[in-house]
Amino acid sequence: MAGFPIEYASRINALPPYLFATIDEMKQRAIARGVDIINLGVGDPDLPTPAPIIERLKLAAAEPRHHQYPSYDGQLSFRQAVANWYKRRFGVTLDAGSQVLTLIGSKEGIGHVPLAFVNPGDIVLVPSPGYPVYPVGASFAGGTPHVMPLLKKNGFLPDLQAIPKDVAKRAKLMFLNSPNNPTAAVAGKDFFQRVVSFASEHQIIVCHDAAYSEIYYDGRRPPSFLEVEGAMDVGVEFHSLSKTFNMTGWRIGFAVGNKDVLAGLGKVKSNLDSGVFQVVQEAGILALESDDQLTDAIRKVYQERRDSLVPGLQSLGLEMEIPTAAFYVWVAVPRGYSSASFTAHLLEEAGIVTTPGNGFGEAGEGYIRMALTTPVERLVEAVERIKKAGF
Numbered sequence: 001m002a003g004f005p006i007e008y009a010s011r012i013n014a015l016p017p018y019l020f021a022t023i024d025e026m027k028q029r030a031i032a033r034g035v036d037i038i039n040l041g042v043g044d045p046d047l048p049t050p051a052p053i054i055e056r057l058k059l060a061a062a063e064p065r066h067h068q069y070p071s072y073d074g075q076l077s078f079r080q081a082v083a084n085w086y087k088r089r090f091g092v093t094l095d096a097g098s099q100v101l102t103l104i105g106s107k108e109g110i111g112h113v114p115l116a117f118v119n120p121g122d123i124v125l126v127p128s129p130g131y132p133v134y135p136v137g138a139s140f141a142g143g144t145p146h147v148m149p150l151l152k153k154n155g156f157l158p159d160l161q162a163i164p165k166d167v168a169k170r171a172k173l174m175f176l177n178s179p180n181n182p183t184a185a186v187a188g189k190d191f192f193q194r195v196v197s198f199a200s201e202h203q204i205i206v207c208h209d210a211a212y213s214e215i216y217y218d219g220r221r222p223p224s225f226l227e228v229e230g231a232m233d234v235g236v237e238f239h240s241l242s243k244t245f246n247m248t249g250w251r252i253g254f255a256v257g258n259k260d261v262l263a264g265l266g267k268v269k270s271n272l273d274s275g276v277f278q279v280v281q282e283a284g285i286l287a288l289e290s291d292d293q294l295t296d297a298i299r300k301v302y303q304e305r306r307d308s309l310v311p312g313l314q315s316l317g318l319e320m321e322i323p324t325a326a327f328y329v330w331v332a333v334p335r336g337y338s339s340a341s342f343t344a345h346l347l348e349e350a351g352i353v354t355t356p357g358n359g360f361g362e363a364g365e366g367y368i369r370m371a372l373t374t375p376v377e378r379l380v381e382a383v384e385r386i387k388k389a390g391f
């Protein structure tokens with residue numbers, strides 16, 4: 001039998017180049033040389049899932065009724081736990097049946113939502129630097145991503161006024177992300193209010209990614225998009241248990257907000273997946289009901305790390321905003337370097353892995369991202385190594 005060339009579809013061939021390939025290669029070579037790498041590159045908590053959540057999983061796993069297909073939209077008890085948590089945390093009332101949708105991690109919902117609303121040629125507004133799933137999800141649906149640059153002069157928030165009128169007219173969806181990965185910027189209610197006006201005027205569905213809403217410092221709790229008037233009419237908010245409870249591997253998240261938007265996303269999902277393992281939903285209920293007890297401890301760890309790394313870097317003359325949320329530090333590269341060359345310098349001369357800002361989109365050029373997913377001792381050592389290496 002004759003073979004034939006296996007050809008990718010154009011949506012795969014059109015994927016942006018993988019900008020972290022060079023840094024991955026350099027990292028592998030350093031490891032092979034025996035370098036003791038300090039990894040500040042990964043956006044994945046190093047801490048384990050809290051024990052009570054694991055215990056709940058074990059108990060739930062023994063129940064045969066949890067072994068069957070779950071309900072597509074998520075079992076009502078999980079969605080009710082989400083609604084209760086939302087009310088306690090943000091003061092927003094949600095109907096568990098129609099305004100909460102369970103997701104296999106928020107990435108799943110973010111990636112799929114354009115399939116429900118974007119037609120070929122429609123524009124999807126995406127922040128840059130940003131989570132790559134926003135533009136990729138848009139492109140997979142046949143849409144055209146339009147970049148909203150996150151600039152220091154705007155507090156790393158999108159400048160809605162800078163979006164050309166004809167682009168706004170053709171835009172179907174807008175992705176936002178606060179607290180932000182990679183910049184750590186937090187949007188206030190005043191910004192969200194402007195978003196609601198803009199979205200209503202141009203009939204754009206807002207998809208706000210709030211995966212880091214519970215990773216905050218100094219007790220300054222970031223607001224939900226749905227807290228502002230009119231938000232429920234124009235959009236949805238994506239949440240995740242991944243970062244909040246150190247559950248990245250468990251794959252559970254949820255979307256809340258406008259019921260018609262959720263119904264559209266639900267239509268895509270019911271044709272592609274079969275929901276979240278009920279055992280994981282049971283553990284998720286326990287997590288949401290225990291909220292501050294578990295999350296206070298997690299926040300404390302990140303805050304200690306932030307308070308070690310940021311002053312350390314500043315003492316070397318590096319420039320950054322002090323993050324008030326998320327577990328990233330968005331560091332401006334020193335004069336004479338690009339994102340790529342500074343990342344390479346830190347790896348080659350100090351054995352430190354960081355992420356080049358331009359890997360999150362062109363507007364991230366001039367920055368690198370450091371993740372606080374490493375113990376304090378290693379962060380202290382990282383600062384010492386950078387001091388020794390110089391720049």
Ligand SMILES: *Cc1c(COP(=O)(O)O)cnc(C)c1O
Pocket residue numbers: 043104105106107108131177181209211239240241242243248251252253
């Ligand atoms: C980690 C992350 C997510 C969440 O991922 P899950 O699929 O819920 O694990 C979503 N958005 C951003 C910006 C993230 O960094």
